[in-house]
Each structure stands twice: as C-alpha cells, then as structure tokens.
Amino acid sequence: MKLEDYKGISAPGDLRAIEKMAERLRGKKMLHVNSTAAGGGVAELLQRIVPLIRDMGIDVRWEVMQAEKPFFEVTKNFHNALQGKGKPLTREMWDTYEGVNRENYARIDTDADCVVIHDPQPALFIEKKKRGIWLWRCHIDISTPEKATWYLLKNTIEKFDAGIFSVSSFAQSLPIPQFLMQPSIDPLSEKNIELSEDEVNRVYERFGIPMDKPILLQVSRFDPFKDPLGVIDSYRLVKKYHDCRLVLAGGTATDDPEGERVLKEVQEKANNDPDIHILLIPPFSDREINALQRGATIVLQKSTREGFGLVVAEALWKKKPVIGGDVGGIPLQIIEGVTGFLIHSVEGAAYRIRQLLENPEKAKKMGENAKEHIRRNFLITRNIENYLSMWTALEHKDQKVIYL
C-alpha cells in the first residue's frame, strides 16, 4: 500500500500534512510493540499502518510479544480491571507479567527514534528505554479503572514521554503529556473495500444464513463488555413486531481466554432459535466480515464498555445505520439520529431497531450520512497524521504552534 492510493478518498490536506511531516522524519527509526499478531483492533490497525509509514521512508518495525496462556490470563484480568470490572492484581500475577515482559524485551531490539508500546501487555518495555521518544498507546477504556491495578500500572506509564488515549474521558491524572488519537479504518483493506452484491450473497450462503428477512448484525469478540446476551434480549423484543434474523459474529483473539466461556453462554441463551446465527469467525476472515456488514440491515454494537469500537466505523463506512452503546468511542462515531442511535439498555436497543425497521427510508438516509462522517473523520490517513504529529510535537517540546 502507498499513500498515493488514498488520493481521491482521504482529504488532500491530510495527505499534504503527512508528506511534510514524513519528509522531516525520513530515515529515522520507529518501532511498534503489541501482544498479538492477529485478532482484535490493534493488530488490524498495525497490519495496515506499518506498511504505509514504511512507504514514506521511515524505517518502521512491528514486533509482537511471545507469550503463553498464563500471561494472557493475567493481562486479560489486567484489561478487565482497568476497564473497572476485574479483580485486583495479585503478587503472583504481577510476577508473571513482569517475567514475560523481561523475556520479551531481552529478545526484541528496541533501539528507535520513536517507540510506540500498545496497551498494558508490553508496558514494562519502558524499563529498557535508552533513547528516543517512547509513547504508550492505550486502546482500552480506562476512565474508571480498578484503583490498585491502575496504581501499579501508573508507575510504569509515568516513565513514558507521553500517553495516547482514544477518547478524552480516558485521560488520567498523569505527569506526562496525554494526547488524543481516535483510531481509524482503512477504506482499502479487505475488511472495508467495496464488494459486489454477488460476493456478499455468496458469503451469507456459505454461512448458511438466508437473506430472506431483515438482518441484525453484531460483529464483536465474545466478551461480556460487548453484551452479546443483551443483544439476544433486544432481538427477542423486536421479534414480536418484525420477523428478522440476528447474526452474532465474532472471533476469539489469542490473548482472550475468556471468549470461550462467553460463547457458551451465548449459545445456551440462543436456545437453537433458527433465526439466531452464531458465527465463530477465524482470524484473517476480513473479507467475510466485510460481506456480513454489507449484507446487514442494521448493525449493532451494544457494548457496555468500549475502547473505541472501530467496528462501528466499519459498518458506518458501509452505509449502515448503527445502534450502539453510549460508551467509549462509540458516541464519537454515532451522531444521535444522524448516523445511528446511542442506547443505554436492552429496551433502548429494541426500540431503535423497531424504529429503523419500520422506516427503511430513514435508515437509508442515516447510512449515507454515516459514510460521509467516517470519510471526514475516521480514515487511516488521519491516524498516520496523528502519529507523525505527536512525534514532531515531542521533538519541539513546549511549542504550541509548530511551523514545518
């Protein structure tokens, strides 16, 4: 992929700014570190962003931690605790966390002018800092963290040069600069590229989902914060008025051992309803997810906690109105009544689904607004602009207006 491929899609001003900033940074080294190569929004984003940054002449690498299940169980708990719903960390858990970080940072070359550490999993890499600008990119909602866990992590985060958060409400009281960076989608990726109607139909056929009724779709990991059980409740309330199908499509990432338990609960709750389709999507099924989104009538993202919920932007880009929880980054993507609806309950979701199923014209208009909203605010080029501007800003400390 090249930056010029985005001409005609992204705003020309964004592309000019990227080129100018990249000119200054050409030849410098950048490193991204995260904990999983596939599954989940972070890996998807890095798969796209890294080649584009490289294309601009920046010597960028992406390294993935090597770890086993016990580490991911600890970091999943870490993740939940930071989102306010996990158990406090024990000494033993911290030792596992620290040990795996040490093994990994001994293995990975961290010499770079700009190092971006994604999420808490590799945060202890900061102990190895020798030079360069180190950024901690937090993709999760830490607006109301479990206090003891956050306190432990905070001591580490304070050693970075800056923190990056997806939504203003995630900012914490920290002695380092905190930047806002809304994630983005890539309109040219397999997950978002235009597909023919034929291809969409074939994917539905392959999954055994007849397209004979309106289709409600939620694409998300089987994670309690995505509330798949609540989605089934909403569907059942709607079903009294509209004959429709519900598709719950999700994968489980390698760092998400809790997924299997939630999936079982969802299957039990679905109780063999032939109009509920539970799909376990393997990694690298981006084109299939794209087709599922394009074939849906309404897309749901009934999260009760959310980092950003990039899947909302993906659906909006495909001209689908989205009904989503009023949490994390979802309200930035759903403009109430313009690109979809924000909901706070099972009943709220059901009410808005009924409203849109009853008014297809309204749903169509919302879909059109939705695509434009994403085009203007949430495309990948905006994200690259963010990274380069943070790097530039930290090289010009204390300047509020920086002339390139």
Place this chain on the structure above:
Amino acid sequence: MGNAMAESFKFFECYALIRMTGRKASDILEFMEILKQVSAESIFHHVHQYFLKPHISPPDFSNDFAVWAAENLGEQNLAEALANLNPFEFSNVEDIRAELIRIITEHLKSYPPPRPVLPGKEFFFNESITIVVPTGLEATQLHDFAMILKEIDYSSIYFHFYEARLRLGKERDDFSHFLDECLDCPTLAARIKSFDPYMYTTEDLRAKIIKLLEEAL
C-alpha cells in the same frame, strides 16, 4: 503568518494535535474552578475546535462550553449566554476567560447550580498544538487567490482566519490583510473583516468569501 504577507499570499494548512489536560468537571461549580486555572491554550481550544472539525451535522453552538451546558448540564439559558460570546471582541484569551467566568457567575446569581452530570459526560479540558504545514500554493492576484481558496483544505481557512487573529495576535485575519495591503482592495478586505465568523462553519465561511471574491472579479 507574517512571512505570507510580502508580495504573494502563501497558503498554509494546519493540523491540531489534541493534548488532554486530564482535568474534568462534573458540575458547574467544578467547571468554573477549573476554568480559572486551565491554560489559555485550553480556553482557545474549546472556543475554536468547532471550526477545525469537518461537520456532517454541526452542533447547535460553536463553542464547546455552550454545547456542554446545553447537552449535559441541561442549562439552556447558560448555554445561550456562553454561545453568544464572540471571541473576536477580545484581544486576548485571558479576557475571554474573564468573560466566561462573569457569565457563569451571573447565571449562578439567578439559578441554583444544576445537578452533576452522569459519569462519562463530564467536561474534559483539552488543549491543542497546531502544526502548520506550508502547501506551496501562492497567489499574487485576486483570481489565483480565489481559485486556491476553492481547492485548499478547510484547515487553511481556519488557520488564516481564526487562529491568525486570536492565537497569533493579529488585528485582522490574513485574508483581509492581504487583500488590503497587497492587492489594494480595501473595500473587499473590509467586507471580509466585517463577517461574524462564529456564525458559520469553516466550509460556510469559505463559500461566503469565495462568493465575494467572484463578485469582485
């Protein structure tokens, strides 16, 4: 923009990197206390970021304080008073801060403080760092100036119009300065300077300036 004003008009675009202060207010009293303490950059950011964002559906008011008062505090009269503040009437951000505090104090004399907002709906104080990008586009004549203005990113309109006056402390926007001083079009310059830019989105303002330029051509 200083150096743009020699012979030709050099168009700059800009990008706002948002820096979060980590400070948030959940009720009006807390809001006022923080407002007294936050940086001038934070106040500038919240009365201007509306103009540096592309809107599919613009909010009712153009400054963040008014939007929060209306949507989250549910205080319409306070929102209206805050929205009516015109930053161009003030020569610096400290005077805007004083006026915001005066408006809230007056409001509190007549109305009881509203209840706190729900978690997640607090007012989050941010700042922006502006990265200014030369576009390489220059105009020496009115015709070229109008043509480039049509093509340029909306951030250029923002930079030369809003940021130039308040943040960079100029007496007027870069466009009317250039038209007056370099192209000898004082009437056109005066008409542009007389706009009430806080009543428009940046795209609307662009369209209005282009219309004036085309009429002059």
